[in-house]
Amino acid sequence: MAFVQIRDMSVAFGSAPALRGISLSVERGEALGLVGESGCGKSITWLAALGLLPRSAKVGGSVLLDGVELIGASPSVLEPVRGGRIAMIFQDPASSLNPVHRIGHQIAEALALHRGLTGAPARAEVIRLLDQVGIPDAKTRANAYPHELSGGQNQRVMIAMALAGEPELLVADEPTTALDVTIQAQILDLLGTIRRDTGMGLVLISHDLGVVSETCSRIAVMYAGRIVEQAESAAIFANPSHPYTRGLLGAMPPISGPRQKLVSIPGSVPEASRMPQGCAFAPRCSEAIADCTRVDPAAVTVEANHLAACIRATPAKTGTRTPERVLA
Amino acid sequence: MTASQMPLLSAQDLARTYSIRRGMAGRVTNVRAVDGVTLTIARGETLGLVGESGCGKSTTARLVLGIERPDEGQVRFDGAPMPGSGSPGWAALRKRMQLVFQDPLSALDRRLPVGLQIREPLEIHRMGTPAEQNARVAEVMEEVGLQPHHADRHPHALSGGQRQRAVIARALVTQPDLLVCDEPISALDVSIQAQVMNLLVELQERLGMGMLFVSHDLRAVRQISHRVAVMYLGRIVEEGAPDEILHAPAHPYSQALVSAIPHPGKTARRIVLQGDPPNPADRPPGCAFHPRCPVTAMRCRTETPLLKPRPSDGRRVACHVAQGEVAPGHVGQLELS
Numbered sequence: 141m142a143f144v145q146i147r148d149m150s151v152a153f154g155s156a157p158a159l160r161g162i163s164l165s166v167e168r169g170e171a172l173g174l175v176g177e178s179g180c181g182k183s184i185t186w187l188a189a190l191g192l193l194p195r196s197a198k199v200g201g202s203v204l205l206d207g208v209e210l211i212g213a214s215p216s217v218l219e220p221v222r223g224g225r226i227a228m229i230f231q232d233p234a235s236s237l238n239p240v241h242r243i244g245h246q247i248a249e250a251l252a253l254h255r256g257l258t259g260a261p262a263r264a265e266v267i268r269l270l271d272q273v274g275i276p277d278a279k280t281r282a283n284a285y286p287h288e289l290s291g292g293q294n295q296r297v298m299i300a301m302a303l304a305g306e307p308e309l310l311v312a313d314e315p316t317t318a319l320d321v322t323i324q325a326q327i328l329d330l331l332g333t334i335r336r337d338t339g340m341g342l343v344l345i346s347h348d349l350g351v352v353s354e355t356c357s358r359i360a361v362m363y364a365g366r367i368v369e370q371a372e373s374a375a376i377f378a379n380p381s382h383p384y385t386r387g388l389l390g391a392m393p394p395i396s397g398p399r400q401k402l403v404s405i406p407g408s409v410p411e412a413s414r415m416p417q418g419c420a421f422a423p424r425c426s427e428a429i430a431d432c433t434r435v436d437p438a439a440v441t442v443e444a445n446h447l448a449a450c451i452r453a454t455p456a457k458t459g460t461r462t463p464e465r466v467l468a
Numbered sequence: 469m470t471a472s473q474m475p476l477l478s479a480q481d482l483a484r485t486y487s488i489r490r491g492m493a494g495r496v497t498n499v500r501a502v503d504g505v506t507l508t509i510a511r512g513e514t515l516g517l518v519g520e521s522g523c524g525k526s527t528t529a530r531l532v533l534g535i536e537r538p539d540e541g542q543v544r545f546d547g548a549p550m551p552g553s554g555s556p557g558w559a560a561l562r563k564r565m566q567l568v569f570q571d572p573l574s575a576l577d578r579r580l581p582v583g584l585q586i587r588e589p590l591e592i593h594r595m596g597t598p599a600e601q602n603a604r605v606a607e608v609m610e611e612v613g614l615q616p617h618h619a620d621r622h623p624h625a626l627s628g629g630q631r632q633r634a635v636i637a638r639a640l641v642t643q644p645d646l647l648v649c650d651e652p653i654s655a656l657d658v659s660i661q662a663q664v665m666n667l668l669v670e671l672q673e674r675l676g677m678g679m680l681f682v683s684h685d686l687r688a689v690r691q692i693s694h695r696v697a698v699m700y701l702g703r704i705v706e707e708g709a710p711d712e713i714l715h716a717p718a719h720p721y722s723q724a725l726v727s728a729i730p731h732p733g734k735t736a737r738r739i740v741l742q743g744d745p746p747n748p749a750d751r752p753p754g755c756a757f758h759p760r761c762p763v764t765a766m767r768c769r770t771e772t773p774l775l776k777p778r779p780s781d782g783r784r785v786a787c788h789v790a791q792g793e794v795a796p797g798h799v800g801q802l803e804l805s
Contacts, residue, residue: 177657290744320520321684322741325728329740347658350730391662393691395714395729401669402691404662408627 141207143168143309143341144189144226149201149211151181151188151365156412158184160365160420161201163439166309171335171342173352173373175388176362177409182345185362186311190226191218224254227302231314233294237286243297244270244282247304254305269300272337274330292323299330309341316351328355349388353377358445361385364410364420367439371446381448383425419450427452474547475508476678477646481541482506482531484524488749499749501527502538503702506775509646514672514679516693516710518686518725520745524702525682529648532680533565534558546645563593566639570651572631576623582634583609583619589642604641612637612667629660633667640671647672648680653688665691686729690714698722701746701756704775707784718778718785720761755788763789763796 142165151159159181166172174182187193189203189210203210205221230236238246247266251257257265263282270278273296286294295315302310312331316324332355335342346352352359353373360370361384369382380386390403407424410416416423422432431451439447442455484502489495502524509515517525530536532543534550543550545565551557566589569575576585583605590601606616612633623631632652639647649668653661669692672679681692689696690710697707698719706719717723727739743760746752752759758768767788775786788794 177659292744320745321686321728322520322724323745324730325724325738325740328730329738348730349658354730388658391659393662393665393687395687395690395731396711399691399710401666402662404666405659406663408629408660409657 141204142166143170143206145202145204146185146189147202147204149185149188149199149203151184151193151200152198153196153412157415158197158365158412159188160415162362162365162367164360164367164370166341166343168308169335169339169341170358171344171356173356173359174343174345174362175347175349175352175359177347179364179409179412180362181365182362183313186226186228186313186343186345190222190228192222223250223302223305223307225305225307226309226311227305227307228311228313229295229298229302229315231317233291233298233318234286236298237294239286242283242285243289247282247297247301250301250304265304266300269303270297272303272334273297273300274326275300290323291319292326295319295323295327296330299327299334303334303338306338307340309343311343311345313345314347315344317347324351331355349376349392361388364415365412366420366449367447368421368450369446369448370439371443375443375446379443379446381442381446381453382421382450383427383452384421385448387424476511476513476546477507477509477532477680478544479505479507479528479532479541480544482528482538482543483540484527484531484536485539497749500702500751501748502531503751504541505531505699505702505704506541507532507697507704509678509680511645511678512672512676513695514681514693516689516696517680517682517699518684518689518696519699520684522701522745522748523699524748525699526650528699529567529650529680529682533567533648534561535567560593563589563595563642564644565646565648566642566644568632568635568639568647568649568652571655572628572635573623575635576631578623581620581622582614582626582631586619586634586638586641589638593642595642605637608637608641611640611671613663627660628656629663632656632660632664636664636667636671640675643675644677646678646680648682650682651684652681654683654685661688668692686714686725698725701748701751703756703786705757705786707775712783718783718790719757719787720763720789721757755786761797765789765794765797767794768797 144166146162146164149159149162162185176182188199199211244266247269248262251262251265266282267278270282275281275293275296316327331342334340344352344355356373359373359376360367363384369385380389387405393402405424410420418433418435419437422428435451437449437451439449440453440455442448442453482502482505486499486501487496488499505528519525531538534543534553537553545561587601587605590596590604614633653664656664665688683689693710696710696713697704700721706722713722714726717726724739724741741760746756754770755768755773758764765788773786773788775784778785778791789796
């Protein structure tokens, strides 16, 4: 059974739906990419799974962690999960860290909370973690305040803090969006190294298909609170089966070949309170037919391990191509 | 040089230093944000300026527009020296050179309908009668792909893409000769970025403006620019055609930037630069890139390389190693992932 099994999860704030039935699973040790534009629900999915949304949010469906239900679970069930089994890091490390405490102290707090470490053993573990995430001169740097570190180093500190609970799964929510390109490369590299060393699973949330493709073996594309396509990374690029995925790929300027007009997606993402009838993407879709505004399509299998929620997506003849795992 | 050959904009050896105080009682430090930048933009040409935060690309944009006065060097616009910021001559020039910012929501006034804001430059520069102004606003809105009814909307009632179109319409309403775009797409969603990139390319071709496109995104820069300049710590380190820089970068920093572009199905190994982005207040001696450079030689630590054509192929690059002046240093530091 999958490590995390999300079934038909929905989230609504008042009458505005933020998630409209998500089914997604993460295997133990797997790297899954979650891609979509702002407001598509990619962060909400994991905040809801960990019970971190405000009370005003109506959460439905089921999230099983190793077979244990998390939706509506009591704090005694959820607390060891948060930061212990599933850790999360966010886009802007500077606003996630406490500016008035030394970074070593903040990591030690996480160690005390999740592993009961205090005193000298905690101090040694803080230095080991800072070392693991590539902070030079960890012993001295543990005494630094967040403002004394660069954005990239602060994100390394956040990763160290997330590792403090020895999580089985790290959910990284746009971890490199606020960082420079060369620092983004360092952080993605670090996440890869940690996964190789610890076997930790990773959910990488990003708006950038390029970032996700390099890091993750499987990708789920979200649009307006739904997963519209999921497949192995190579298959997403070789055989994108939802028009929105094709649109995202077309919107990415190529790095070689003739320079021509980008295939852009017209219009913009619908507001949650004004969700269109039928398929939410239909008003922007160049391939929409009359039925698209009537039926909200369910996911169909286009090939093995490849799902697309589009009424025009047709199952491929079996055996025509095998999805290769070149991006593992 | 005839008038048609004369570049629209030329900047020679621009330098700008800021004084900052570190800490409450700290000493004053001089930060050289721009350090000897020379660039030209022809009519109908787009120059892409690419670099990471703090490299001085936005300061360069403000200097070429005359919003800030350089401490050293000179900007010439259409053959004449740039008048001082705030002077009547400069105010008159401003209608010929316009600026588009990163975040459309903060570039627009939330309390005014966008139609009025698009019209405002015409009123400031007293261009045309009210009827002509109305006609021009309608025309420019159509050019950027806004509907006539959007004119009455407030910024918050528009989508992110529509807001950036309004900002571009406001910049174009005076029919400028030069458009400077400072990270115009970074705050936008992926699908909207493509719309705005297409729009900028199309407008530039149709209107024949010169354009300075400032971005950290090499992909976007390739899509939009005719020529690319890579900046590092206040200096241009390499300049050339977009595909030359993307496919055969000469400067080790350009090489790292190119290899850091996330790219589906990428098989080439990535050069992971060591260390943090540099602090302009703490500029290393010699070549500013040398502490992070995988091929640093002794000479790089003491002597700043100049931007000049490389003997082999004429590529403009500021690097002792790329110029063949010294042998590459310890390649052992090069870390491949």
